[in-house]
Amino acid sequence: MVRLLRYLKPYSLPVSAILLLAFLQAVSELYLPTLMADIVDYGIVNGDTGYIVRVGGMMLLVALGGTLVAVLGSYLSARVSVGFGRDLRSQVFRKVQGFSLHDFDRLGTATLITRTTNDITQVQMVVTMILRMMITAPMMAIGGVVMAVSKDPTLSLVIVVVIPVLAALIGLMAARGIPLFKAMQVKIDRLNRVVREGLTGIRVIRAFNRTDSETVRFQEANRDLTDTAIQVNRLMGAMMPSMMLLLNLTTIAIIWFGGLRIDAGQMQVGDLMAFIQYVMQIMFSLVMVSMMFVMVPRASASAVRINEVLAVEPGVQDPPAPRPARGPQGQVEFRDVTFRYPGAERPALEGISFTARPGEVTAIIGGTGAGKTTLVNLILRFYDVQEGAVLVDGVDVREWAQADLRARIGYVPQKALLFTGTVAENIRYGKRDATPEEVAHAAEVAQASGFIAELAGGYNAEIAQGGTNVSGGQKQRLTIARALVRRPQIYLFDDNFSALDFKTDARLRAALRRETSQATVIMVAQRVSTVMDADQIIVLDEGRIAGIGTHRELLRNCDVYREIVLSQLTEEELA
Structure with missing residues (x-):
């Protein structure tokens, strides 16, 4: 007292x-x-x-x-x-x-x-x-x-x-x-x-x-x-x-x-x-x-x-002297990363190494509990690794100021979360001073402009607490727009297309490829159709990398990926 x-x-x-x-x-x-x-x-x-x-x-x-x-x-x-x-x-x-x-x-x-x-x-x-x-x-x-x-x-x-x-x-x-x-x-x-x-x-x-x-x-x-x-x-x-x-x-x-x-x-x-x-x-x-x-x-x-x-001393803190970027803008690299949750018997991720480069789409796929969301959380430095290093622009994320690191990232969480306020205010959460034109453009790329126009009030329509007055797919598209309006160097999409129909999913991915052509895109997904066109696909299996490559390369060389594909696509679709 x-x-x-x-x-x-x-x-x-x-x-x-x-x-x-x-x-x-x-x-x-x-x-x-x-x-x-x-x-x-x-x-x-x-x-x-x-x-x-x-x-x-x-x-x-x-x-x-x-x-x-x-x-x-x-x-x-x-x-x-x-x-x-x-x-x-x-x-x-x-x-x-x-x-x-x-x-x-x-x-x-x-x-x-x-x-x-x-x-x-x-x-x-x-x-x-x-x-x-x-x-x-x-x-x-x-x-x-x-x-x-x-x-x-x-x-x-x-x-x-x-x-x-x-x-x-x-x-x-x-x-x-x-x-x-x-x-x-x-x-x-x-x-x-x-x-x-x-x-x-x-x-x-x-x-x-x-x-x-x-x-x-x-x-x-x-x-x-x-x-x-x-x-x-x-x-x-x-x-x-x-x-x-x-x-x-x-x-x-x-x-x-x-x-x-x-x-x-x-x-x-x-x-x-x-x-x-x-x-x-x-x-x-x-x-x-x-x-x-x-x-x-x-x-x-x-x-x-x-x-x-x-x-409480936060487990994640800024370094005394943050270091400036020294590599390609937007590049994300994992170097032999191992991460274990406190009290866990085995690592959630073990021996993870790959590089995601600007202008490329890196997709991450794997079964439930494979460590996909954990991997994304390490990039944002929500947790710190126990072994190895996660680098952004050539600098270990532990040597970045957290605000500077996250300012370079547009993050769309696995669970779509909206805040009480208008549609425009929710999109501007990604960029406080975004103009109405920037908000509208982000919504259009995210395939959200159509349903927004049908809302009473349009961009001034009120979103209820937790976004309960919009559907799951609409919430996902608004959270994607929130990340797009920021125009970051790195985009992290954590399984954000599950509530979309295949037609909307395809249109959204095409629009995202045009919009994010100069940025690094890391996309977690469950659907094979979502990751097929990625420049590189990382297959996770029980916290380890089971394979890295394009869709066709993995079909030939990775049994885990082939099992995932065969569980979702027919032979005719594969052909």
Whole structure:
């Protein structure tokens, strides 16, 4: 928790003002009981109406000043805590944006969402309470003790007896609360994960009639979180009555012993009234502190989780001194590359060597799990290789600045992903300053202009979240247009033609060949018809290269490729 407070540094001036305002508020509240005692002891007892009016007016002014100070302090505290939460969310989001795919896989998307939202909100709420209660409460408690002792040192022994009892009660509550709050955050993660899986996989769930089982999963996670929350609320519910019971017993003791001292002439009525007020201020300050002890454990658990994210060193980082390109622009070379996913028993890719040159189409084909997408991810440096090297323009991708490397690449992912916004905005995702003409040209090459014209609004038509209002083939064509508008030196197509009919596929490949004639094109595909015309075809089999060559060369020399071809094409089509 303390480590996160460094994000309050930009707010040093407002925090200083809050400290001053808290001090002034404490002084005003501590001064009021003394004024009340003076009214009773000197005004009411002596029947001095003028004194009562004069001191009463002073009480009103002090109370008004304390109120204004409290309101201003609350306003500044809210501004500071909200700004702190905003800065912390931004920092966590920027940190997560720099994670490698392995970092995402290790932490999990559900927990990253929870840590960026719920956890930071918990810390933000506690910062607000710290700025208001944690600063004011100690001042009130210490000031109350000083003023109470000044009124009657002997009667103050009651406070000496009560405070250890109250401290023990707070300690007990904190000891039981901390594990429960930590457990709650973990269970919120689990609930978020179940909800996320249930929403994103709704089509599969319904297709397999698993709605009931998913409902049971959700209910189990929800009930688990609810049971823990009930335990926490029971603990908090028991705390306040316990505190109030102790406060009332203390008040009774003070009135009892104070009455005896008044009867003995050792104390005045006004001083007893003021003493009771000071003790109540002390007790309420300690109650506020106890509330902090209930809130802080949960925020501390959240802070630990946030710090875990901020402490992660991304598995893929920019080199201290990125090197400039020194080879042909757009050339991609794999030199004896071996890559293994963390925890995997065998490499996903092993001994991979080939060169993809500008002006050529390099196709990659192979069975499911052969390592095709992994190979593409290594070019983008989503992961780093364990052995060998991937070179772009003659430089190892690990020696490139990631932004410079990816600026040279137009990437079309295997799973077509669109963002909420217009069609034009989704295409411009590839090039922020693309002109309307460039957007239209990219859509035309991607064979998307036809269906775009039929949408209400054309290029200004809204795309729903996840692109749910367009078909799979339309999404693929829009993602291809997004890469084309960038006009990069390297194009990576990761199996992006599976949802297209053969006629559209053929037109698209012909248009792409014209459009990308000067660039390096690496195309992952499942269909043999898609890769037949490639300048070189790389056949992957269980992470190894089974063959490299043209379609006809591989038919003669590569058994794996021949099996793939015969599984998709007839003898007449081959001829």
